[in-house]
Amino acid sequence: MKVGMIGAGSIAQIMHLPYLAEIPDIEIEALADPGANTTETLGDRYNVPNRYQDSETLIEEEQNHLDGVVIATPMQTHADLAISALEAGLHTFVEKPIAVTPEDAERVVEVADAADVDCMVGYMKRYDPGFQRFAELVEDIDQIDLATSVVIPPDVGSVLEDTYDLVQADLDDAFIEESMAARQRQCEAAIGTDDNTLTRAYGYHLESICHDVNALRGVFGSVTGIDHVDVFSDWKYLTAQLRYEGDLRCMLESGATDRMWYDERIQVDAPDRSVSIGFSNAFIKNTPADVRVKQGTEETEETIHTPSADEAFKRELEYFKECVEGNATPRTTPTDAQRDVELIADLFREFQGHELVGDPRM
CATH class of the missing domain: 3.30.360.10 (Dihydrodipicolinate Reductase; domain 2)
Structure with a gap:
C-alpha cells in the first residue's frame, strides 16, 4: 500500500510518519509540506522518494501511483485537500476536524459519498x-x-x-x-x-x-x-x-x-x-x-x-489500511464529522x- 503524507507538522512528525513507516506493507511514497527544509529532512529520514512543497501538486502528480493519502495540515485546508484527494480516486484519511465551516464539511461529505474510495476522519480516540x-x-x-x-x-x-x-x-x-x-x-x-x-x-x-x-x-x-x-x-x-x-x-x-x-x-x-x-x-x-x-x-x-x-494513532492508521484493502469500512465517517x-x-x-x-x- 503506497501512501502520500500531506502535512508534516507536529502531529505528523510525532505520530503519523513514524507509525506509517512501522506498519508492515505500507510505503510512504510521497511527502508534501510548505517548508522545504521539512520535506528534505523528513524525506531523508523516512526514505520518501517524492517530495513537494505544494499539497495539490502531490495529489495531481502522484494520484496514479498512490493508494491513499494521510492529510495532517492546518484545519482550514482539510476540506479542499480531502475533496481533491477523493476526486483523484485516492483513499483519504483526513485529520479532525473535517472542516472549519459546516458548509465545507457538507462539501466533503457530498464528494465522499460519490467517490469510489473510502474517506476516514482522524478521530483517534x-x-x-x-x-x-x-x-x-x-x-x-x-x-x-x-x-x-x-x-x-x-x-x-x-x-x-x-x-x-x-x-x-x-x-x-x-x-x-x-x-x-x-x-x-x-x-x-x-x-x-x-x-x-x-x-x-x-x-x-x-x-x-x-x-x-x-x-x-x-x-x-x-x-x-x-x-x-x-x-x-x-x-x-x-x-x-x-x-x-x-x-x-x-x-x-x-x-x-x-x-x-x-x-x-x-x-x-x-x-x-x-x-x-x-x-x-x-x-x-x-x-x-x-x-x-x-x-x-x-x-x-x-x-x-x-x-x-x-497507541491509538497507530491503531487508526492500521484500520485505515484495512479499509483501503477492502477488509473494513470507516468507523469515523465524514458524515459524523460533518455533524x-x-x-x-x-x-x-x-x-x-x-x-x-x-x-x-x-
Whole structure:
C-alpha cells in the first residue's frame, strides 16, 4: 500500500510518519509540506522518494501511483485537500476536524459519498482500547442520570518542546499571514460574526473538543438539543448542556490553560455506579487511558481498567489500511464529522442567538 503524507507538522512528525513507516506493507511514497527544509529532512529520514512543497501538486502528480493519502495540515485546508484527494480516486484519511465551516464539511461529505474510495476522519480516540472498554461498560448501564465531558489541555507547545526534537518549517511571513487569514475568514463564516474574541474561541474549541464530541456521539448517539451555552473568561472557556437521545443530559466543559497537566475525561453517573475514562496527553506516545468504575450504595468498590498501552494513532492508521484493502469500512465517517462541526458551530450560534445550521436530530 503506497501512501502520500500531506502535512508534516507536529502531529505528523510525532505520530503519523513514524507509525506509517512501522506498519508492515505500507510505503510512504510521497511527502508534501510548505517548508522545504521539512520535506528534505523528513524525506531523508523516512526514505520518501517524492517530495513537494505544494499539497495539490502531490495529489495531481502522484494520484496514479498512490493508494491513499494521510492529510495532517492546518484545519482550514482539510476540506479542499480531502475533496481533491477523493476526486483523484485516492483513499483519504483526513485529520479532525473535517472542516472549519459546516458548509465545507457538507462539501466533503457530498464528494465522499460519490467517490469510489473510502474517506476516514482522524478521530483517534475512537480507536483507543481504553475508550472501547469505556463504551462497553456504559452500554451495560440500564439508567444514566448524567454524563460529563471535560476538556482542558495544557500548554501543548511547551509539552512538545520538552518531549520531542521536531523539525520546524521555515515559512515566510506572507505565507503564514495568508494561512491565518483563511482560518479567520472560515471561523467568521461558521458562526456568523466578525467578533475577534468569539472567532478565536470558536477556532480553539473546535480543534479541542471535536474529538470529545465525536466520542460522545460514539457512546450516546445523536444530540437532540442544546439547552444552554456560555462562553466566558475572554475566549478561553465554554460550557454547554447537551441533550441526547433518551433525554440524557451531558455537561460539556472546554477550556484553555497554561498549566502543565492534561485534563480530558468523560464520566457517566448512574444510580449505583459511575463509569469514567481519563485520557492521557494525546501528544505523548503509548500513555494509556484509565477507565474507572466506582459502584455501591452501601459499600463502595472501585475498579481501574487499563486495557492496553497500544497507541491509538497507530491503531487508526492500521484500520485505515484495512479499509483501503477492502477488509473494513470507516468507523469515523465524514458524515459524523460533518455533524460534529455543525454542533460546535451551533454552540456559538446559540450563544449569540443566531439561527442554528445543524439538525440536532442527526
